[in-house]
Amino acid sequence: MSFKIAIIGAGSVGFTKKLFTDILCVPEFKDIEFALTDVSEHNLAMIKAILDRIVEANRLPTRVTATTNRREALEGARYIISCVRVGGLEAYADDIRIPLKYGIDQCVGDTICAGGILYGQRNIPVILDFCRDIREVADTNAKFLNYANPMAMNTWAAIEYGKVDTVGLCHGVQHGAEQIAEVLGAKSPKELDYVCSGINHQTWFIELRLNGRPIGKDELVAAFEAHPVYSKQEKLRIDVLKRFGVYSTESNGHLSEYLPWYRKRPEEITRWIDMSDWIHGETGGYLRYSTETRNWFETEYPQFLEAASKPIDPAKRSNEHASHILEALETNRVYRGHFNVKNNGVITNLPQDAIIESPGFVDRFGINMAGGITLPEACAATCMASINVQRMSVHAAIAGDIDLLKLAVLHDPLVGAVSTPEEVWQMVDEMVVAQAQWLPQYADAIPAAKERLSKSKVKTREWAGAARRSVRSIEELRAEKAALKQAG
Template sequence: MDYKKFKVAFVGAGSVEYAEKLVYDILSVPEFQQIDVAFTDIDEEKLERSTALCQRDIDENGLSIKIQATTDRAEAIKDAKYVFNMAKVGGLKGWECDLMIPLSYGLDQCVGDTLCAGGIMYGQRMIPLVLDICRDMKQYARDDAMFFNVANPLTMTTWAAAKYGKVPAIGMCHGVGIGHRQFASVYHMPVEDIYITCLGVNHMGFYTDVWTTDRETGRHKDLIPGLADAYAAHPKYSEMEKARRDMLDWFGAYNTEQNGHTTDLVPWYRTNPKLLADWVSYVHCFAGETNGYYGMSELEQELSAKNYELRMKSPGLIFDAGKRSHEHASFLMEGMELNRIYRGHINVVNNGSIKNIMDEAIVEVPCYADIHGINVPVYGEMDDAQVEVINRLVTVNKLATDASCTGNVKKLYQAMLLDPLTGAALDPRQIRQMTDEMLVAEEQWLPQFKDGIAQAKMRLEQSKKDGTYFPTDKNYKGGAVRSIPYEMYEE
């Protein structure tokens, strides 16, 4: 079919590994090997390194593409059809505040990038950037430009872009695919022989259908009834997915995402330090340990910097459509540009797809991409108990998104109070004080809360004077501290 040239812009392109992965995937589609590519980042050094690495790959494949690298976001977005958000506002410094301040109150998180106290504050840092990107898109990008969000917290940032940024926005995460590949492992089957439907929100959905088809008879076989025994017998996942196996018992369906995410997003597993060890393991940074993902990310960032020169001395990657990653982006673009229909679990505005979740929510459901765009089927109502787990997260995501987009700090406090794990672990007075401390610590990234932060400072100062300040323990390490080096972790 006819091919039209287009431009792809990457915001936060200083993320070297992720930028290289997405560029590899997209340029592995032969029809896309004449597109325009723009990288932008506020960190000039990271931008330069990422550009050099990806340009090396492009040159190795003999393509004429020259990456446009600029710290001017508007210039990068100019005339773009697809705008990727892959930024991480605050970096490891902000993330450390998200984790360590709550930990001093006894609120123990594994990941802290989705919800719970850490994920909520991460969203407050990210959303001002998202709204700026959307403004630039409406002013400089093509009229049909799409916002491709791959940055956490995915639900909040995509919701902000769709509702307040008023641009066509979708969020992409590879988490549902991880569970899909686990099913193949526990059943000792090729992944392409297992079919799934997963419904919910990012990092917390339920695999409502898992089945296979007999190649000889064509009959479908439901795999859900055997999942509990299959996971119990698996040498790795029986240990790594303890909380998710318990969720399967309670809710009759396996949930996304990995064990550590699960323990962050429900009120049952991380509230008692003495019992937390029953629900976590130390074979993977996402298996539930205290601050597990942060610790692994610290190591990865250190190794990435050390290995960069070695990588630049090695040959570039050869583009191969059959060796693309599990990221959705290139397949969605292939569907929309070339009409090669793609089915993937994508984060989109609900708009009636799941009947018992609010319409404006961002849900993660199977969607289809073709020349007509992203098509979202209607899946009806979810199981009452499953949807209750999800709707608790929807409410918190909505409050946190509205808080950041409007500067309404009271909604931020409400989001913290209603968050499943935060509300289960802390007294309301502790929640307010903790939120005040997080606002003050992250002030440089939170321009929307100028007045609220000033009030938070006064409250904290007054409580210390009048003796109503709740004591914290900054030496508390958490209830699930790793005992082996990260380099020993199994990927």
């Protein structure tokens, strides 16, 4: 087989390498072309060198090209994969920093909440540019695979306004299933069968079977509470399991910021999170992790390049959906996964226009969703709160409507639990002004926002958050890595 895959945002070096090696684990895909594109020539050069080394070491006919010209990369592509972060870490830092001034403490801030909504405002105009290029220069039947957050908003915009065949992909379901299998004592995650459905980052394991045996709420709660690690790291997630009756796919830290109950007061945050790793609820945890990872990669690049000389091992192919979807579409080897698509009746008690994440099967005929799923009422209610915010956020981003944007932020569950309307109005003005260079649709609204800020009397505070850690230096990371290696 010979076709072209374009990766937008290929400068996400580690993730691009994973996608690349996963796809090359499919024997029929050795003779394809990867076209890498990114706004950073520096990052493109680094990732191309790594992928070229992999091709050379494995003696493959695979072709790798790299260009900052996106249309050139997309020309003739059958599959387009996006893993972009519009505004990079600079804008992301404001997504965390500014809401903290108004008492909003986020762990990740890339899906909803104040940070995720503004992230969507930056991404959606760019997503529509991608879609325009796909329609104009890509293969006639091109498929757009979106890995970028905010997943639901980006996918919603691409389908509804970009008019491109789009699927959103995430790995939260797989990670949640691995946890459940572990606490239940399974020898392999493959022993666990499940139905998991909802919306991205709020998907719910509504049916579980271990080696064919149904697993109920009480057994699952007991298993998690008995686990020596997860009982400490996933306290909030276990509490939601007890109250809702089903387990959420999302990490302790991520889940905490989608709900109005656990991060509303500093003392509540420290009660429910765990500081052993960023993903369990640390203030700005993913920002810190992303910053350290970037610094670490820049410093340790020669070692990463050397590691690329090793043979590809199909046994180590990851459970990221992309390679499995492409394999199913091209070879008709059927793949079952969980995909972000427009609902259209798949989940009976969520809106038709919502972007849901639910089980489906892939073959030559495309992605075929399993329909007729009804979520438990509490799960549906929680999803609905986010869906309403997502819908308003998408519409605001398309229209450049700052008033609708403020209403979207106001209706966010955590924001509403923490901030007053006056605070929300000022916070959005401040975020839009700070990120103006990435928000072209709000250009006409920026002068008035600046004027309002100059006259505002809403008080703010400089606050690091309830559980903030400093970014570690390269030397500290090296020392920690060495200590772990010695201990292991």
